[in-house]
Amino acid sequence: MKTASILGVHFHSITLPQAVDYAMGRIRARQQGYIVTPNPEIVDLCRQDTAFCNIVNHAALVLPDGIGVIYAAKILGEELQGKVAGIDFADALVAAMAKEGMRLFLVGAKPGVAETAGANLCAKYPGLVLAGTHDGYFKDPLTVVSAINDCGGADVVFVCLGAPKQEKFIAEHMEDIHATLFCGLGGSLDVFAGVAKRAPDIFIKLGLEWFYRLLKQPSRLGRMMKLPLFMLVVIKEKLFVRKGTHK
Template sequence: MLEDRVEILGVPFVCATMNEMVEIVHEHVKKEEKCFIVTANPEIVMKANQEKEYMEIIRHADYVTADGIGIVKAAQWLKKPLPERVAGYDMMIRFLELSNQHAYKVYLLGAKEEVLQEAVRRIRKQYPNVDLVGARNGYFQWEDSTIIDEIKEKQPDFIFVALGMGRQEKWIAEHMPHVQKGVFMGVGGSFDVLAGALKRAPEAWIRLHLEWLYRLLQQPSRAKRMMALPKFVLKVWREKVAKGK
């Protein structure tokens, strides 16, 4: 397990590159161990600072990765640099590639039914050796035990949960204790990107650290949620000033 952590506003980010994350998670899979990955951006950090229960869930995850350039920049400001951004979508793709190489079992949970089915179709086409053992949309009663029962029966190596920020981490925290193995990872809107329902920002936008703006232009409804960004910057800056005294 990777031990080095960089704490930003109470959230412990793993100090690792993408390649290191893939390598250590692969070790968990080979040993048939359980593992909980949170891919956190500034919005998630702010939510955790506002909700004690959510902070506890995140702090008990095995790995929290820097999904957002804002996290990497904040670490630099606090003089606790992280090696690089480890984006959730990119990590999911790396795990699908790994699963394709080793015929690992994968389970998908979340998104609308049409989005989910298109994601399933594309996975089967692009990663034909992946053993896709189950796929359920995100519209279910919270008390529904059939999903975790299916996961217990099929024993997937990777469980990608796309229920949205907060809900997906809570679902994993509640249900992961009931299984013997598997890498559980909250992936937000990654199924939408995988299915082509949502476009990923072009490389030029990513290099300019404007991926958040590209997504906002596609989804103007996210404007209210984006207000977490300036609040995050201000809170990090205040922490930097306080520690500098």
């Protein structure tokens, strides 16, 4: 599988359907692993934290979640087949799981949100088995490990704690959990539960989902300013680090 290196993070060049097929293949083969969905903000975290970057780069799939990653790949001359948003991947994976009666466990968000998200997903995709849920407000990670194991395990666990907490949780505890595939998915449970809404399709198609979020939540301005800074770092990488190199 081809990869594209963006500031030290090795993204897989893959489409959404291909990503789902790959994930399902691993589940059927009981090949344990995890999937991450870095956006520019997470790439920046990787630049600051070598250990976290190592966790991200050892994932079974590293999906480009964010139009900024796609722009960065074009600037750097790296090949990516397009944006694969974590929420889109999660939805498509659940749809495939439902057809085979697979078990899903949800971790994250405020108390009650994971239960609502699970109920909505089961209603949308009959055949899906909700193995259990646990909110994201836990002090001892082992309580989550026990919750998953005590329910009989799961085929897939969505860990929605935000980066880098979710990826570090998965890397540290995966081997002790009776589950096959783990996915770090940020705020996806809020969307599945109806607590938060995604941008209208036109914003998503134009690569302006970030702008819609800013309009809805002006308090995100500080976070959004990281995107132009990220692009400046990418341009610097192109001009001064990769200058004169040929792929």
